[in-house]
Amino acid sequence: MINKQCPSVAEAVADIPDGATVMVGGFGASGSPVELLHALIDHGARDLTVINNNTGNGEVGLAALIGNGQVRKMICSFPRSSQSKVFPELYRAGRIELEVVPQGTLAERIRAAGAGIPAFYTPTAVGTVLAEGKESREFDGREYLMERWLKADFALIKCETADPLGNLTFNKTGRNFSPLMCMAATTTIVQATHLVARGNINPEHIVTPGIFVDRVVEVPDPVHEDILIAEGRRYA
Amino acid sequence: MINKQCPSVAEAVADIPDGATVMVGGFGASGSPVELLHALIDHGARDLTVINNNTGNGEVGLAALIGNGQVRKMICSFPRSSQSKVFPELYRAGRIELEVVPQGTLAERIRAAGAGIPAFYTPTAVGTVLAEGKESREFDGREYLMERWLKADFALIKCETADPLGNLTFNKTGRNFSPLMCMAATTTIVQATHLVARGNINPEHIVTPGIFVDRVVEVPDPVHEDILIAEGRRYA
Amino acid sequence: MSHGWTREQMAARAAHDIPDGAYVNLGIGIPELVTQFVPEGREFIYHTENGMLGMGPPPTEDERDLDLMNAGKKYVTELPGAVYFHHADSFSMIRGGHIDVCVLGTMQVAENGDIANWSTGAPDAIPAVGGAMDLVQGVEKIYVITQHTTKTGEPKLVGRCSYPLTGAGVVSRIFTDLAVVDVTPDGFQVVELAPGVDFDEVQQKTGAPIRPPA
Amino acid sequence: MSHGWTREQMAARAAHDIPDGAYVNLGIGIPELVTQFVPEGREFIYHTENGMLGMGPPPTEDERDLDLMNAGKKYVTELPGAVYFHHADSFSMIRGGHIDVCVLGTMQVAENGDIANWSTGAPDAIPAVGGAMDLVQGVEKIYVITQHTTKTGEPKLVGRCSYPLTGAGVVSRIFTDLAVVDVTPDGFQVVELAPGVDFDEVQQKTGAPIRPPA
Numbered sequence: 019m020i021n022k023q024c025p026s027v028a029e030a031v032a033d034i035p036d037g038a039t040v041m042v043g044g045f046g047a048s049g050s051p052v053e054l055l056h057a058l059i060d061h062g063a064r065d066l067t068v069i070n071n072n073t074g075n076g077e078v079g080l081a082a083l084i085g086n087g088q089v090r091k092m093i094c095s096f097p098r099s100s101q102s103k104v105f106p107e108l109y110r111a112g113r114i115e116l117e118v119v120p121q122g123t124l125a126e127r128i129r130a131a132g133a134g135i136p137a138f139y140t141p142t143a144v145g146t147v148l149a150e151g152k153e154s155r156e157f158d159g160r161e162y163l164m165e166r167w168l169k170a171d172f173a174l175i176k177c178e179t180a181d182p183l184g185n186l187t188f189n190k191t192g193r194n195f196s197p198l199m200c201m202a203a204t205t206t207i208v209q210a211t212h213l214v215a216r217g218n219i220n221p222e223h224i225v226t227p228g229i230f231v232d233r234v235v236e237v238p239d240p241v242h243e244d245i246l247i248a249e250g251r252r253y254a
Numbered sequence: 255m256i257n258k259q260c261p262s263v264a265e266a267v268a269d270i271p272d273g274a275t276v277m278v279g280g281f282g283a284s285g286s287p288v289e290l291l292h293a294l295i296d297h298g299a300r301d302l303t304v305i306n307n308n309t310g311n312g313e314v315g316l317a318a319l320i321g322n323g324q325v326r327k328m329i330c331s332f333p334r335s336s337q338s339k340v341f342p343e344l345y346r347a348g349r350i351e352l353e354v355v356p357q358g359t360l361a362e363r364i365r366a367a368g369a370g371i372p373a374f375y376t377p378t379a380v381g382t383v384l385a386e387g388k389e390s391r392e393f394d395g396r397e398y399l400m401e402r403w404l405k406a407d408f409a410l411i412k413c414e415t416a417d418p419l420g421n422l423t424f425n426k427t428g429r430n431f432s433p434l435m436c437m438a439a440t441t442t443i444v445q446a447t448h449l450v451a452r453g454n455i456n457p458e459h460i461v462t463p464g465i466f467v468d469r470v471v472e473v474p475d476p477v478h479e480d481i482l483i484a485e486g487r488r489y490a
Numbered sequence: 491m492s493h494g495w496t497r498e499q500m501a502a503r504a505a506h507d508i509p510d511g512a513y514v515n516l517g518i519g520i521p522e523l524v525t526q527f528v529p530e531g532r533e534f535i536y537h538t539e540n541g542m543l544g545m546g547p548p549p550t551e552d553e554r555d556l557d558l559m560n561a562g563k564k565y566v567t568e569l570p571g572a573v574y575f576h577h578a579d580s581f582s583m584i585r586g587g588h589i590d591v592c593v594l595g596t597m598q599v600a601e602n603g604d605i606a607n608w609s610t611g612a613p614d615a616i617p618a619v620g621g622a623m624d625l626v627q628g629v630e631k632i633y634v635i636t637q638h639t640t641k642t643g644e645p646k647l648v649g650r651c652s653y654p655l656t657g658a659g660v661v662s663r664i665f666t667d668l669a670v671v672d673v674t675p676d677g678f679q680v681v682e683l684a685p686g687v688d689f690d691e692v693q694q695k696t697g698a699p700i701r702p703p704a
Numbered sequence: 705m706s707h708g709w710t711r712e713q714m715a716a717r718a719a720h721d722i723p724d725g726a727y728v729n730l731g732i733g734i735p736e737l738v739t740q741f742v743p744e745g746r747e748f749i750y751h752t753e754n755g756m757l758g759m760g761p762p763p764t765e766d767e768r769d770l771d772l773m774n775a776g777k778k779y780v781t782e783l784p785g786a787v788y789f790h791h792a793d794s795f796s797m798i799r800g801g802h803i804d805v806c807v808l809g810t811m812q813v814a815e816n817g818d819i820a821n822w823s824t825g826a827p828d829a830i831p832a833v834g835g836a837m838d839l840v841q842g843v844e845k846i847y848v849i850t851q852h853t854t855k856t857g858e859p860k861l862v863g864r865c866s867y868p869l870t871g872a873g874v875v876s877r878i879f880t881d882l883a884v885v886d887v888t889p890d891g892f893q894v895v896e897l898a899p900g901v902d903f904d905e906v907q908q909k910t911g912a913p914i915r916p917p918a
């Protein structure tokens with residue numbers, strides 16, 4: 019019987035090497051796989067390229083990973099937030115690279131990687147500085163930019179419910195980029211708030227089919243960045 | 255209060271003009287919107303371009319629409335089946351046009367139309383006769399073909415459950431192309447086996463968000479092509 | 491005597507121009523006030539680009555779900571008929587032209603419909619674009635709500651944007667504290683003046699030629 | 705005395721080469737028999753391109769759901785852990801390299817890995833490609849199960865396909881009634897001979913040079 023369950027977050031991330039490209043699910047604090055991120059801090063892989071919509075909050079989760087000097091480059095759409103200090107400081111000091119991608123283009127590039135589409139055209143960012151250096155082309159009288167797929171070696175994902183085949187459901191807007199990242203990474207590692215037996219998720223309700231998932235770790239009662247920040251916590 | 259409910263299949267299809275491009279959901283008999291197709295036969299619009307994976311079964315539903323001479327051109331991946339006689343006869347007689355598109359490319363072209371992606375690259379059909387006349391391009395040492403989006407004026411869709419906002423769920427492999435076609439048509443017309451009140455479908459379980467749907471008609475106890483064919487029925 | 495529109499009145503005036511049944515995406519700031527001024531008999535469905543249609547008002551402490559946020563990372567609620575989806579589907583709604591109206595704030599908007607609302611272009615600014623460039627290219631009608639001038643009195647309606655563009659030629663209509671202004675092929679056109687505001691004041695505070703109401 | 709493999713034995717031999725936990729797509733015909741010969745201790749998950757993972761065997765009359773079909777339009781069942789999805793997601797699994805093995809029937813397969821299994825190219829043939837071209841480009845390992853020759857004794861393993869290609873250079877391994885044959889950079893290579901079959905017979909019935917087992 020196929021069983022993708024992994025006993026701990028530490029074991030789940032243990033083979034992420036230095037230099038890896040890692041997608042991290044979540045939009046701000048919503049859907050952020052905090053326990054997996056903290057396990058990656060403990061594991062210590064460095065020189066990472068991280069793909070996420072943002073750059074983390076406070077000094078926990080993704081922000082803590084960045085603050086710990088493990089991230090060489092961020093690829094994201096919005097590297098600011100009212101509670102993010104870690105990234106801006108490193109960025110202004112020239113100690114971390116940044117590739118800014120419009121949010122919809124970021125999502126579509128990740129999906130394209132999962133779908134075997136090496137490139138596509140989008141109207142987004144035409145006529146802006148983010149179009150510089152990009153191929154443009156006209157279709158039916160309108161200008162579009164060519165964008166390439168965006169793949170990763172690993173994805174770190176938080177879901178609501180998983181089964182041992184890696185079938186997943188998410189909670190509300192905690193879904194965001196996660197189903198796309200599951201498709202686009204060579205190895206997809208998921209922390210599930212609930213792990214249920216095979217057959218216990220309605221096949222019509224599964225959002226991410228298990229074929230896109232490699233490892234599942236149950237993390238009941240996960241912490242939430244907003245709560246950690248409100249409590250003044252930091253991870254290091 | 256927004257209410258996309260339409261009182262009858264006849265009224266739902268009444269404004270489909272001659273010459274329209276019409277997407278029809280379903281894969282073989284599974285998920286085929288038979289009542290909407292029969293309403294379109296009664297309505298009588300001609301010179302249609304129809305997009306479906308197949309060309310209908312027996313002499314009901316899509317096959318009956320084709321048999322009635324209303325279809326100028328079919329765009330599909332597999333215009334044969336053991337029970338399809340109508341299309342092959344017309345095709346061999348030179349009375350209907352055919353564009354054959356690989357199944358995954360057909361799905362992706364339809365999704366691209368709904369997603370505002372005018373063109374994308376795919377490895378499918380490279381080195382085959384279906385690549386003739388298509389632009390090809392190399393990415394990372396592999397050859398790909400450029401494919402364009404595929405839009406329609408109308409989509410005829412069968413779903414399992416709908417609410418008045420047009421939020422939809424489907425039944426098993428009756429889902430197939432339908433969610434994509436809902437996105438890609440200017441006007442999406444849905445027959446729902448069950449119409450429920452707003453709020454009665456779990457927001458996590460909705461497959462097609464109502465934003466992609468224009469009209470919903472309740473058709474309880476819909477007929478199924480395989481049953482009609484087994485009973486020796488034809489529609490004309 | 492009243493002079494010009496308040497933030498709430500600007501939002502109400504914008505809401506007045508949104509048709510019943512519209513799918514609407516609201517930017518952060520004054521645009522968020524639109525939800526409070528939906529005209530009687532109309533219903534708008536709110537899209538938030540992080541994966542939801544049918545977004546409702548902020549939750550009470552008890553209602554709050556830590557995973558349920560809007561694009562501005564504020565906690566929100568779901569209304570009956572709401573639906574969740576992933577980011578690629580969400581931006582398919584935007585890029586594919588399915589959202590009817592987007593109401594944005596701005597730093598500058600130009601007489602040719604260019605908008606600049608994501609970056610000052612300052613050397614130490616951290617570029618953060620979010621979904622703004624997708625929205626302005628994908629949504630059919632781009633409405634802007636903005637004060638007519640900056641806090642220091644500089645025009646925000648200009649001949650050409652000096653800040654980096656979010657999109658070129660995309661804005662339809664602008665709702666300011668002084669007027670409703672259309673972007674036309676011939677430049678700015680006042681559609682309506684706010685109470686107590688005369689056209690000369692609008693022209694004087696606009697950084698490009700503007701035509702009086704017809 | 706036994707000579708060669710039956711259809712069932714060909715399917716069993718192919719199943720033997722599929723690893724535990726594989727996601728597998730099966731073509732119509734002999735490939736469908738693979739499900740009956742999963743080796744002890746292994747589990748395969750079956751993908752059907754019309755939108756399902758976890759496909760089970762044909763239903764009884766009572767179990768039958770008229771919407772639940774496989775890609776060959778036959779009624780099937782769902783196994784625990786099954787999942788449904790739309791066609792774009794289904795072909796993302798294929799095109800994106802997520803399906804581990806696809807087992808196909810064929811009309812011809814060439815020494816360079818070309819496969820022709822969708823059309824004879826006859827002038828009156830109705831071209832019907834289905835998902836075949838997507839599968840051969842997207843799936844990591846393309847296995848073919850086929851009789852070594854046609855009913856009239858023509859080789860199906862050939863130097864170059866004379867029928868229109870489904871895909872170029874895509875086939876990894878071929879399971880025939882006479883042998884297991886790999887497609888290598890140097891052409892056909894026999895991996896294993898069926899019981900009672902000698903290499904000379906295989907060479908004689910193959911339309912291109914073929915190398916004996918090592």
